[in-house]
Amino acid sequence: IPAARIRHDPPPGSATEQDVIDIEAREDKLYELIDGVLLEKAMGYYEAYLASLLARLIGNYADQRDLGIVAGADGTLRLLPQQVRIPDVSFVSWERLPGRRLPAEPIPSLVPDLIVEVISAGNTPEEMERKRREYLDAGVRMIWYVYPATHTVCVYTDSGQMTELRRDDVLEGGDVLPGFRLPLADLFAVPRQET
Secondary structure, rough: OOOEHHHHHHHOOOOOOOHHHHHHHHHHOOOOEEEOOEEOOOOOOHHHHHHHHHHHHHHHHHHOOOEEEEEOOOEEEEEEEOOOEEEEEEEHHHHHOOOHHOOOOOOOOOOOOEEEEOOOOOOOOHHHHHHHHHHHHHHHOEEEEEOOOOOEEEEOOOOOOEEEOOOOOOEEOOOOOOOOEEEHHOOOOOOOOOO
16 A cells, blocks of 8 residues: 555554544545544545436436445444545445434444445556455355446456456446446546556
8 A cells, every 4th residue: 555645653563443524524635544543535526426326327227126225435433443434435224224224423334235446547556456355254145346447347256256358348247236337438438447
């Protein structure tokens, strides 16, 4: 993980969930918490656009079929003890929300069915591998890693399968979002990122 993304106040190893909440309220910055270390969320403008587009498409689909809820890139989650993650998009089915009630706390213990991460230049392969393992260990059923630079998406499932999709392929929701289909050519259509 690039050292520039690690916060040193509070000192690494001593940070808490309350620090995550306080920094967001005071500085409007998002930090994940990993083993007491605050790690700034990496996301560029184009990546934020793609995450917002996916959140809208997934959210509309889920709303029309009454499947569950979608949160965007500031939806903090406690997936495992001492681990606060902020996926770019998360979908939680009604089955995982007792009584269809959203948790009131700012960092709920809530495991989404689907997590989407749009990979930024500041994300390292090691960081994303650890996130993938944590997500699956916590019980996430499907993960989409979206790579804007190569116009590809890697789909991971809780069965241990990984499928890499290219621009001419179709991204599908599988058992998590039955019937959801998104041609990657549409996802990566205009507007395009400047090079």
